[in-house]
Amino acid sequence: MHINGSQSMNKKILGSILLIGSLSVSHLAMAASLQNNMISIATAYSDFSKSSNVKDAETALNKMKLAAIDSQKSKPSKLANKPDNSAEVMDYHKGLDQLVAEIDKTNLLVKAGKLDQAKVEGKTLLDIRNVNHKKFK
Structure with missing residues (x-):
């Protein structure tokens, strides 16, 4: 009887360890994804500012927009423990919404x-990014 109880306890401990491990990996994957999106936004902005034709500029802006929209699926690590309806998380989403609106x-x-003229207007994209980086990085 003692052996079965011990085996049951071991299974519970192992299950807990696996759950914690999978949550940790999931959190790291989300953080990496958000980091990749931020890199994509920065790279695409650089491509946009260097563009010399409409096609290249549109391509860069579309990449920025996709990365900004995808960033809304996760939270910065600074907000990881905040509920989705918290003022801080809502402010984070508001910043991304502003970025998408300015891209459009x-x-x-x-x-x-x-x-x-688009390149002059596009400098506002940097302002939005910089303000939100200070808040959430």
């Missing part, structure tokens, strides 16, 4: 063939 605004100028 900039992309409208690009599509209208106003690349130089």
Whole structure:
């Protein structure tokens, strides 16, 4: 009887260890994904600012937008323990929404063939990023 109880206890401990391990890996995967998205946004912005034609500018802005939208699926590690409906997490999402809106605004100028004006407007993208980096990094 003691052996069965001991085996049951070992199974419970092993199950707990596996659960904790999988949650840790899941959290790391989300953090890596968010970090990759932030790198994609920075790289795409650089590509946008160097672009010399509408096609390249649109491609870069679309990459930025996809990364910003994907970033809303996770939270920065600074907010990991905050509930999704907390003011801090909602502010994080608001910053990403602002970034997406500004990308769309900039992309409208690009599509209208106003690349130089789009690049001037696009500097606001950096401002949005910098403000939110200070808050959430």
